[in-house]
Amino acid sequence: MKKIVLLLIFYPLVLIAQDNISELEKKLETVSGIQKVDVLNNLANSFLYDDTEKSMSYAQQALELAQEEDYILGQAFAHENLGNNFESLHDYQQAVTHFIAARDAYILANRPASIANILNYIGIVYDNMNEYPTAIGYYKQSFDQYKELQDTLGMAMIVNNMGGVYDVLGKYDKALYYYLLNMQYNKVINNDDGVASSMNNIGNVYQALKDYDKALNYLQQAKQMYKALDDTTGIAMTVHNIGIIYHDQGKYDKALEAYLSSMQSDLKRNDKVGLAASYNNIAIVYDEMNKLEASKEYYMKSLTLSEEVQDRYSIANTSNNMGFLFLKMGNNDKALEYFERGLEIAEELNALELIKESYDGLQQYYYKKGKLEDCLEYYKRYEDIEDSIFSQNTKKEIAKLQMQYDLDSKQQEIDLLQKDNEIKLLQLNRQKNIRNFFFAGLLFLIFLVLLVYYAYVIKKRMTESLLKEIEERNKIEQQLKQSLKEKDVMLREIHHRVKNNMQIISSLLSLQTKYIKDKDALQVFRNSQDRIRSMALVHEKLYQSEDFSSINFAEYIRELIDNIHLPERHNIKITLDLEDVIIDINKAIPCGLIVNELITNAFKHAFPDNQDGEIKISMHLGGDNAYTLIMSDNGNGLPESFDWNETSSLGLQLVSGLVRQLQGNIDVVSEGGTKFTIIFK
Structure with a gap:
């Protein structure tokens, strides 16, 4: 059963100054035009976390007036306020729409700091929607902006959020790398709150890796720092995560005490995400203490809250946990229902830890049902993903990162000691000189x-x-x-x-x-x-x-077509739609040969009897770094009996071999002509 660990995701600071609300409302009656837009935006921002309805009303008024006045910066602030409101309501699609509009407006207004903030907001929304690759993409854009601005606090915020994504995905080497980087940035700017949060997150990574001594060390340091800062939210979070360590060690009384303490704090602050995590973990303790009805009650509370806030990761996790509970209670059919639900969501999220838990539950279910073949299949899947998560390469990388960080920290201590010794030596020399002067x-x-x-x-x-x-x-x-x-x-x-x-x-x-x-x-x-x-x-x-080592593919294809021996058929048009992508020699030669073979094949077979026709060639690089090469014609198409795998054509056999060389895939469609789609990375 998987416990829920609390991580910290950082939001940028609100940019608009919050004047006294009553003064702003009075001022609203006396101003017009651009000044009125600014007041409306300030009011929307002031009510952002207290009265969503009022905040959205003021933001909408600000947006409409800013559009009338052609006030770009006012439109940007209004879209940002609306995005924040929709994000707090968990309407993530609307939030993204407004944040992107805000980003575009900030670009027009030349506000680089605001652009960096908004890119982080967009990343957080996609993070909340569990669309992790998209979230990472926006986080990286935000980091580049902050780096260009030399904003260390902003860079610290972004690397922490990136670490959180990789933590959820079970990629602990990358998670630890970004958390340690976050701690270094925060130490440079003396941001104790940021250092404490990074220690909490690092402790959670070591807990996942079952290195409990290091985990407790980091979490206890985080707790002490939060106490010094009088941060009740931070204290509750670290207490919750320390409870997880005790839980893993089988110290159930200590674990339950920590979870209940965290739960009370979550209730006071109406923190639904934290409360769902506490309910889930309390349920696990009761389960392991064999108090099954109490466990079921807390699981249902956790699942209800997770569904309310649309936290799909927690829904999948708690579903798996309930599956294990129903197995223990002897309700196997109900267990299967929850395991399948958990697996479906986990696979959509590509969350390796959750997929592993689902496989474990399913192999236990099929074992109880006596279906040993299915049981063995899921056990093999479980073992494969377990090896993937805790591979030796991952552990070596983590050890290397920790060692590098320790060396850097020790070097800083040595430098400080050397400077201190130099100062003391100067002081002693000065005293000696004064004595000698008098004597x-x-x-x-x-x-x-x-x-x-x-x-x-x-x-x-x-x-x-x-x-x-x-x-x-x-x-x-x-x-x-x-x-x-x-x-x-x-x-x-x-x-x-x-x-x-x-x-x-x-x-x-x-x-x-x-x-x-x-x-x-x-x-x-x-x-x-x-x-x-x-x-x-x-x-x-x-x-x-x-x-x-690399060439411009578009220029290469244009010259290649000019050099191919093609029949002089002026009634056949070649249309190019080529993105200016740079590819290396290992991809360029196979791609060139593929284009050569397919163009030659089209001229030879697609347009008999001198009929008119068109050949289209396109090449694009997708967001997942995958190249898509499409070659199509509007000729006669392939014969109905054509079998790609059994073709006797030397040219097409060569194309097939070249696609395998690229480690790509080819798709052939023969409707209204012939279309070859080749995808490779």
């Missing part, structure tokens, strides 16, 4: 001269040593530059020679075609010549490029 002026002067002379000698030696070191480094740097330059020349020469050799082969084939009378044989030679040209063109592009 013997002459001796002091001699000492001072000797000290100055000694310092001069040391400084001279250090200067000479530094100059020598600088000179040696400059020599090494020049050698490295020369080596890199020679490497570039060699790479350029290699690609140039490969291209020339291929052109020689192409020329030999061209000469040979002059002596071939058989049309089929002639076509085979020309096809081979086109294939060689397509590869030669890649190497030509490479030695013309800056890095010698």
Whole structure:
């Protein structure tokens, strides 16, 4: 059974100053135009967390008036207020719509700090909707904005939120990396609240990895910092998470005490998310204490609250937990219902930990039902995902990150001690000099001269040593530059020679075609010549490029088409829709050969009897870094008996092999012509 751990997600600070509400309402009656828009936005912001209805009303009025006045910044503030209101109501689609509108307006108004804040808001909304890849994308955009602004607090906020996403997904190496980075940023700016929250989150990662000593160490530090800050919410959260550690260790009385304490705090603050987590974890304790009816009651409370706030991750988690409870109670059919619900949501979220829990429950269910084959299948799935989550690579990466952080911290301590020792040494020297001055002026002067002379000698030696070191480094740097330059020349020469050799082969084939009378044989030679040209063109592009390893695909395809031996059919149009994507040589050559084969095939078979036609070629890079290459024609299409896997066409067999080389997929549709869709990364 999986307990719910409380993480901290950071929201940007509200930008609009909150004046006295009564003064704002009086001011509203005396102003007009742009000033009225600002007052309405201030009122909307003031009521944001206290009276959603009023806040939305003021924000809507502000938006309408700002649009009438063509006041871009006022529109941005109004959209931001509306987005915050819809987010608090869990209407995430509306929230995203308004936040994106706010972002666009801030871009027009040239407000980079506001753009960074809004991008974080959008990431949080997608995070709440469990659309994690999209959330990460917006978080990264926000981080880049904050980095450009040199806003350390903003960068700390974003890396924490990114760590939270990877934590939920069970990718603990990445989660720990971002949490440690968050702690470093907060220490730099002396943000104790941020340091405490990062310690809480790091403790949760170690709890998930069953390293309870490290987990308790971080959580206890977080608790003490929250006490010093008098932060009751932070204290309740860390107490809850410490309860989870005791729970894992089988100390049920201590765990229950911690959960109940956290629950009381959640009730006072009406924190439904925290309350759902407390209910879930209390239910688990009662389950393990064999108080099954009490456990069921708290699970139902947790599930109801999670559904109310649309927390799909918690719904899946509590559903799995209820499945285990019903197995224990002997209600196997009810258990299956909850396991299947939990698995369906977990797979949609790609939440590895939850998927693992569902597999475990299903293998236990089928074992009880005597369906051993199904039981074994789910047990294998459980083992596979368990190995994936806790792989040795992950543990090594975590150890490496922790070690690096410890080394950095120790180095900082050493630097501070060295500075402290230097200060103390200066103080002692000063006292000694004062004593010597009073006791013997002459001796002091001699000492001072000797000290100055000694310092001069040391400084001279250090200067000479530094100059020598600088000179040696400059020599090494020049050698490295020369080596890199020679490497570039060699790479350029290699690609140039490969291209020339291929052109020689192409020329030999061209000469040979002059002596071939058989049309089929002639076509085979020309096809081979086109294939060689397509590869030669890649190497030509490479030695013309800056890095010698990648080319512009759009430019390459345009030149490739100009070099292919195609029949002079002016009634066939070739349309290109190519995104300016950069691809490396390992993708460029197979793609070029695929385009060559499919164009040649279309000209040969798609348009018999000199009929009119069109061939379309498109290439785009998707948001998931997947390339989509589409080649289609409006010709006769493939024969009904055509079987892609059984084709005897050398060209299509070559295309199939090239797609496998790209580790991609190909889809062939023959309706109103033929369409080849190839997707690869």
